[in-house]
Amino acid sequence: MKDADVITAVKASYAEIHMDVPLDVIVRRGRRLRAHRRLPGLAGAAGAAAALALALAALVPGSGRATAPENSTGTGRLAAWTVVSQRDGGVKVALRGSRIRDVAGLQDKLRGDGIPARVARIGYLRPPLNVPGCQVLRDWSSGPGGISKTLWLKIFYGPHTGQQSNHAFWVYRSAIPPGLGVLVDIYYDGTFGLYTVNASPQCTGT
Amino acid sequence: MSQEQADFAEFYQGSRDDCLRTVLAAVRDVDKAQDLVAEAFARAWASWRRVGRHPAPRAWVVRTALNLSVSSWRRHRRELPLMDHDEPAHGLASSLIDTELVAVLQRLPARQRQVVALRIFLDLDTAQTAEVLGIAPGTVTAHLTRALAALRTELAAYESEGRPS
Numbered sequence: 001m002k003d004a005d006v007i008t009a010v011k012a013s014y015a016e017i018h019m020d021v022p023l024d025v026i027v028r029r030g031r032r033l034r035a036h037r038r039l040p041g042l043a044g045a046a047g048a049a050a051a052l053a054l055a056l057a058a059l060v061p062g063s064g065r066a067t068a069p070e071n072s073t074g075t076g077r078l079a080a081w082t083v084v085s086q087r088d089g090g091v092k093v094a095l096r097g098s099r100i101r102d103v104a105g106l107q108d109k110l111r112g113d114g115i116p117a118r119v120a121r122i123g124y125l126r127p128p129l130n131v132p133g134c135q136v137l138r139d140w141s142s143g144p145g146g147i148s149k150t151l152w153l154k155i156f157y158g159p160h161t162g163q164q165s166n167h168a169f170w171v172y173r174s175a176i177p178p179g180l181g182v183l184v185d186i187y188y189d190g191t192f193g194l195y196t197v198n199a200s201p202q203c204t205g206t
Numbered sequence: 207m208s209q210e211q212a213d214f215a216e217f218y219q220g221s222r223d224d225c226l227r228t229v230l231a232a233v234r235d236v237d238k239a240q241d242l243v244a245e246a247f248a249r250a251w252a253s254w255r256r257v258g259r260h261p262a263p264r265a266w267v268v269r270t271a272l273n274l275s276v277s278s279w280r281r282h283r284r285e286l287p288l289m290d291h292d293e294p295a296h297g298l299a300s301s302l303i304d305t306e307l308v309a310v311l312q313r314l315p316a317r318q319r320q321v322v323a324l325r326i327f328l329d330l331d332t333a334q335t336a337e338v339l340g341i342a343p344g345t346v347t348a349h350l351t352r353a354l355a356a357l358r359t360e361l362a363a364y365e366s367e368g369r370p371s
Contacts, residue, residue, distance in 0.1 A: 001358050001361060001362055003354050003358075005361075006354055006357045006358050006361060007325075007326050007354075009307055009357075009361060010307060010311060010322065010326050010357065011326055011327070012307075013307040013308050013311070014227040014230070014231075014308065014327070017223065017226060017227050017230060017236070018223050018226070019222035019223050019225070019226040019240065019243060019244075020240065021222075021240060021243075021244040021247075023215055023218055023219070025244070026218060026244060026247045026248050026251060027211065027214075027248075027251055029244070029245070029248035029251075030247075030248040030249070030250075030251030030252040030254075031251075031252075033248060033249060033252035034252045
């Protein structure tokens with residue numbers, strides 16, 4: 001058997017293997033990466049602010065509720081995620097590291113703070129709008145009829161609009177319309193996507 | 207769609223399967239290979255002005271995916287198992303790749319699999335393969351020779367006995 005025959009045979013054996021990830025998923029993810037690169041100052045500032053908030057919360061009892069869950073997956077001094085209640089009624093969620101494993105713990109924490117929430121890990125084979133049990137609302141980029149950008153910003157960033165980073169966000173429970181909840185999709189590298197969903201026991205717990 | 211995105215779309219459509227097959231031969235897990243290659247393509251798109259001018263953009267994607275695989279392994283060995291509801295979705299049926307020849311290829315040492323995949327699926331020459339893997343061209347040649355010899359032996363046994371040796 002010649003080398004060419006071996007090569008032909010190997011090629012043929014993989015002929016049925018195809019990449020199923022749609023182009024638009026790749027493009028969206030690429031845009032997210034680009035946006036992240038354009039915001040090094042903002043991301044750095046947000047990270048520093050989060051670190052400062054955590055330090056203050058840890059040092060000054062009663063200055064805010066900092067949660068480093070026992071079953072979170074932080075491997076160093078900091079937990080993989082933290083949820084810090086804000087004086088203005090919102091909660092700030094900070095994510096660290098590229099693999100946020102304990103998404104169930106984060107979901108439980110948000111629900112414990114009264115937020116109808118679903119936290120899910122997504123992959124390229126699990127598109128962000130395909131979460132079992134959840135009906136995800138279209139956003140403004142999908143055309144008329146979806147949730148407006150203004151409302152989305154009120155729910156997820158509130159007074160912190162303009163401070164978006166890939167590693168922290170806020171949730172303002174008071175801005176969530178009745179019947180709706182939030183979906184946090186954790187990406188491959190620990191960044192996230194924020195969506196609104198119809199609240200239901202199957203999706204958001206309430 | 208911008209011209210830039212159209213160029214990337216053409217590149218993605220024309221390269222994705224070969225890149226997936228190449229990475230799959232290295233990592234041996236279809237779902238993981240899909241995620242790695244998808245992430246590598248997303249990074250290629252994020253840097254398309256640079257990657258689009260790369261002399262071998264498919265090799266860039268594969269190298270990025272393989273680097274991600276190494277990084278991922280280094281992280282995972284320190285991490286906890288997935289929670290129940292975090293199980294990744296399954297895309298391709300594993301039966302698609304459960305062929306005897308694939309099994310033979312998977313039994314090769316990792317470096318030999320990588321060399322074979324880059325040479326066969328991406329049609330890279332020795333120098334390009336060496337660059338992607340960060341090894342000497344002579345090492346590529348040695349790995350390829352050994353890999354093809356092993357595959358030839360296994361295939362011959364399979365053809366004569368109806369199963370791999």
